[in-house]
Amino acid sequence: MRRVFGAKKNNDPPPSIQDASDKITKRGDSVEEKIKKLDFELSKYKEQIKRTRPGPAQEAVKARAMRVLKQKRMYEGQRDMLYNQTFNLDQVQFATEGIKDAQQTMSALKSANKELKGVMKTVNIQDIDNLQDEMMDLMDVSNEIQETLGRSYNVPDDLDEDELMGELDALEADMGDETEADGVPSYLQPDKEPDLDAELNLPSAPAGHTAPGRSNAQTEDELGLPAVPRASLRG
16 A cells, blocks of 8 residues: 555654754753662662671672662763763754854845945045035135134234334333322323413412401301491490
């Protein structure tokens, strides 16, 4: 029947490296548990050998202990072999993942290279240079405009700076002398009223003579008014 219809093919996917590593690790753990049980039996036989006297009984215990020890050695060899297989699978898995990462990196670099080439086709280095030259020219023109608008009016161009500095120093010296003389600069002192009599050269008024027996002093009454002479009151 198989020759006529053919045998059914096994379509199950092959196990992955991670599945194989997990399975071997599980077997190694099982062997490790058996080794621990054998260690426990060996410890009991060791105590029995210490308690028994030399003779047939002690030799029998030693024979059982020797059998358990051989089983332990066998299981330890299997455990080491399984752990070596797990280590090899881990190395293979690490190498496989590294190759996959390299493939993804190469794919990303190819895509970025293609995109960069497409962008570079739209950019002309000559256009960038021309744009930079135009911007520099515009900045120069802008600076010239600012300088022109910032000029002062009615200022001659042929002024001697040394001469101006000399005048400034002389002015500061004059101001210092005036300040030392009066304590206040002349331009801050109040204006003095001119003496008109001195300017017109007018003669001074004659001094009056007081008659003998008469006094220029005039008395005042209680209210501060000029006192009336007594002779006027009698008349």
